[in-house]
Amino acid sequence: MAAFAIGEGWEIHDAASRRKYLSSDERARFLRAADSLSPHRRALCHLLAYAGCRISEALALTLHHVDTERLTVTIRSLKRRKLVYRAVPVPQAMIELLRRLPIDANGRI
Numbered sequence: 001m002a003a004f005a006i007g008e009g010w011e012i013h014d015a016a017s018r019r020k021y022l023s024s025d026e027r028a029r030f031l032r033a034a035d036s037l038s039p040h041r042r043a044l045c046h047l048l049a050y051a052g053c054r055i056s057e058a059l060a061l062t063l064h065h066v067d068t069e070r071l072t073v074t075i076r077s078l079k080r081r082k083l084v085y086r087a088v089p090v091p092q093a094m095i096e097l098l099r100r101l102p103i104d105a106n107g108r109i
Contacts, residue, residue: 022049043097043109051075051088062107066098073098 014020022030027049034045047058053075065074071092077084101109 039097039101043094043101046094046097047073047090050090050094053088054078059108061098061109063099063103063109064107066095066109068095068099071095 012019012021031046031049034042034049037045044055044058047053047061048055051058051073056078057075060076060078061073065076067074067087070087070089072087072089073094074085074087077086098109103109
C-alpha cells in the first residue's frame with residue numbers, strides 16, 4: 001500500500017504502511033480516558049491530542065505561549081535545529097485547563 005499524502009511533508013502512513021495518526025474515534029476515547037487523570041496529566045494528554053505536538057514540546061510550554069484571545073498555543077518545534085514556532089488553534093476548554101495549572105520554577109505549565 002502506498003503512503004497517502006495529505007500535504008507537503010505530511011503522510012498518514014509511514015514507510016511500512018502503518019497509520020501514524022489516531023482516528024477521530026480513537027482520539028475521543030483517548031480524551032475521555034485522560035479526563036480521569038490528574039489535572040497536569042489531563043492537560044498534557046489534551047494538549048498532545050489538540051496541538052499534535054511532541055511530548056517534549058508540550059512539556060516546554062509556558063503560560064506566555066498560551067494566547068487566550070486567539071485561542072492558540074505557540075509550540076516551539078524541537079525537531080529542527082533552527083528556532084521554529086507555530087501557533088496552533090485549540091478549544092477554549094483547553095486554554096482554560098492550561099490557565100488553571102500552577103507554574104513551576106522554570107515558568108513551565
